[in-house]
Amino acid sequence: MSTLRIALAKGRMFDLALERFMKAGITLAGDAGRKLLIPSSDPTIEFLAVKPGDVPIYVESGAADLGVTGTDVLREGNPDVLEPLELGFGHCRLSVASPADAAWPQLPGGITPKIATKYPRLTREHFAAQGRAVDVIRINGSVEVAPLLGLSHWIVDLVDTGHTLEANGLVERDVILRSSAVLVANRASQKLKLDAHLRLLGLLEP
Amino acid sequence: MSPSHVALVPPGAVDLVGDAARRRRALQRATLAVLEAGGFEELIPPTFEYEEIFVRAGGPEVVERLIRFLDLDGRSLALRYDFTASIARVAATAFASRTPPLRLCYSGKVFRQEPDRGARPREILQVGAELMGVTGVASDVELLRLTLRLAEAVGLTDFQVNVGHVGALAPALAEVAEDLRPDVRRWIDRKDRGSLSRALEGANGAVRTLLSLPFVMGRRAALEEACRVAPDGAGGALDHLLALDAALTPAERAHVVYDLGEVRGLEYYTGIQFEVFVAGAGRAVGAGGRYDDLMGRFGRPMPAVGVALDLDAIAERTT
Numbered sequence: 302m303s304t305l306r307i308a309l310a311k312g313r314m315f316d317l318a319l320e321r322f323m324k325a326g327i328t329l330a331g332d333a334g335r336k337l338l339i340p341s342s343d344p345t346i347e348f349l350a351v352k353p354g355d356v357p358i359y360v361e362s363g364a365a366d367l368g369v370t371g372t373d374v375l376r377e378g379n380p381d382v383l384e385p386l387e388l389g390f391g392h393c394r395l396s397v398a399s400p401a402d403a404a405w406p407q408l409p410g411g412i413t414p415k416i417a418t419k420y421p422r423l424t425r426e427h428f429a430a431q432g433r434a435v436d437v438i439r440i441n442g443s444v445e446v447a448p449l450l451g452l453s454h455w456i457v458d459l460v461d462t463g464h465t466l467e468a469n470g471l472v473e474r475d476v477i478l479r480s481s482a483v484l485v486a487n488r489a490s491q492k493l494k495l496d497a498h499l500r501l502l503g504l505l506e507p
Numbered sequence: 508m509s510p511s512h513v514a515l516v517p518p519g520a521v522d523l524v525g526d527a528a529r530r531r532r533a534l535q536r537a538t539l540a541v542l543e544a545g546g547f548e549e550l551i552p553p554t555f556e557y558e559e560i561f562v563r564a565g566g567p568e569v570v571e572r573l574i575r576f577l578d579l580d581g582r583s584l585a586l587r588y589d590f591t592a593s594i595a596r597v598a599a600t601a602f603a604s605r606t607p608p609l610r611l612c613y614s615g616k617v618f619r620q621e622p623d624r625g626a627r628p629r630e631i632l633q634v635g636a637e638l639m640g641v642t643g644v645a646s647d648v649e650l651l652r653l654t655l656r657l658a659e660a661v662g663l664t665d666f667q668v669n670v671g672h673v674g675a676l677a678p679a680l681a682e683v684a685e686d687l688r689p690d691v692r693r694w695i696d697r698k699d700r701g702s703l704s705r706a707l708e709g710a711n712g713a714v715r716t717l718l719s720l721p722f723v724m725g726r727r728a729a730l731e732e733a734c735r736v737a738p739d740g741a742g743g744a745l746d747h748l749l750a751l752d753a754a755l756t757p758a759e760r761a762h763v764v765y766d767l768g769e770v771r772g773l774e775y776y777t778g779i780q781f782e783v784f785v786a787g788a789g790r791a792v793g794a795g796g797r798y799d800d801l802m803g804r805f806g807r808p809m810p811a812v813g814v815a816l817d818l819d820a821i822a823e824r825t826t
Contacts, residue, residue, distance in 0.1 A: 363789015384697040489784045
């Protein structure tokens with residue numbers, strides 16, 4: 302049986318993904334601490350821990366056979382990968398939010414809204430589809446404080462419980478996308494190692 | 508001027524030196540020898556053409572992937588996006604009086620914009636062939652057999668050619684509601700069985716076969732299984748693949764896998780389509796198929812089937 306290398310996103314999704322694999326009978330057989338490649342209890346499966354945004358490029362290029370990432374990352378980057386299975390965890394939404402006391406959906410005086418986000422492409426597409434002009438500012442983190450600090454009028458960011466928005470005086474105005482964890486696969490790998498892919502899908506399917 | 512100023516090259520452009528250069532020339536020589544032995548005549552078309560030629564051949568979706576610039580008279584030029592467009596132009600004009608079949612081949616670079624694609628090159632060394640003016644199983648077999656010989660000539664041993672036929676899914680797709688069709692195609696393309704099942708839950712008849720047919724992948728037995736589940740309209744395509752399989756030798760068959768899940772070429776291909784895969788390369792190292800509508804767009808309607816191999820991917824594969 303061919304070996305499958307699975308890229309997992311470090312951080313919030315990492316433990317949830319491992320939990321999902323554990324339910325399928327696959328556990329880590331090593332310390333996830335500093336190692337990049339982590340063997341599993343299944344000799345044909347090893348894990349690779351990478352930055353969340355990097356999962357698609359590892360899988361698209363074939364450096365990893367499969368990966369676990371979110372719908373948000375997939376739609377933003379549009380990588381050429383297979384998406385054989387929704388994994389049923391990591392549910393959240395990509396939303397537009399603005400300060401509770403700010404005018405919505407228009408700013409007074411014909412000002413073009415500035416929007417801070419880690420998702421410039423989805424943000425542009427969303428507002429273009431509504432025929433609304435916006436100015437998108439790409440930032441890499443702490444999106445929710447951008448309006449407080451005067452960087453932007455609005456933000457587009459992932460919302461889970463909504464507590465972070467609330468704590469920063471923001472109100473969720475519009476949902477762009479509902480996201481959850483997806484198993485993605487390299488096209489060539491799926492064709493060359495079909496049996497191994499089907500076996501893994503069989504183990505993971507609810 | 509410091510050396511660092513002249514070291515900068517555009518993203519996706521690479522120098523090939525030493526073994527990287529030698530290996531590519533060796534691959535070109537080996538493949539051109541196979542093509543010549545097969546009766547294919549080499550053409551060296553221009554490196555740039557009027558943009559319109561590539562769009563005429565490849566459809567509107569190639570526009571954003573062309574590397575374009577303006578000619579002195581303001582007309583839009585593009586670097587060679589593929590060889591097929593130029594060869595179709597030559598076959599329809601300079602070679603208009605030649606009696607089919609035409610067997611033409613080429614080797615050289617193609618140039619492509621890859622917006623947002625971190626790991627993709629913008630120029631690719633290709634070798635390929637076009638067989639024009641003949642149709643039917645025998646010509647598909649000739650081209651597929653040629654592909655296998657080319658793969659062997661470049662040193663591939665453990666490779667796999669996934670062969671499909673656009674006619675396998677087309678009848679069922681045509682019966683999907685028009686507003687749902689793009690999504691259904693996307694899900695098939697991504698092998699997203701969950702979304703497909705949810706969307707087509709209540710479907711019956713031909714549409715229902717989209718829950719199983721796109722996932723068929725395997726040897727002759729998989730084709731026979733597909734025949735049992737396929738709607739009437741797909742019978743011709745599957746019979747064609749069965750006839751193709753019957754015409755192959757056991758050694759050739761060892762490299763061929765039938766795969767009915769490919770929907771990306773539906774606008775371009777009109778019959779068989781295939782991709783070449785090899786361990787150590789994360790994407791197909793070759794692709795081809797039948798495009799019987801192509802030559803009509805150049806004013807000389809005749810059937811055509813072709814293949815192109817990516818010699819860079821083959822030279823750079825990791826195993």
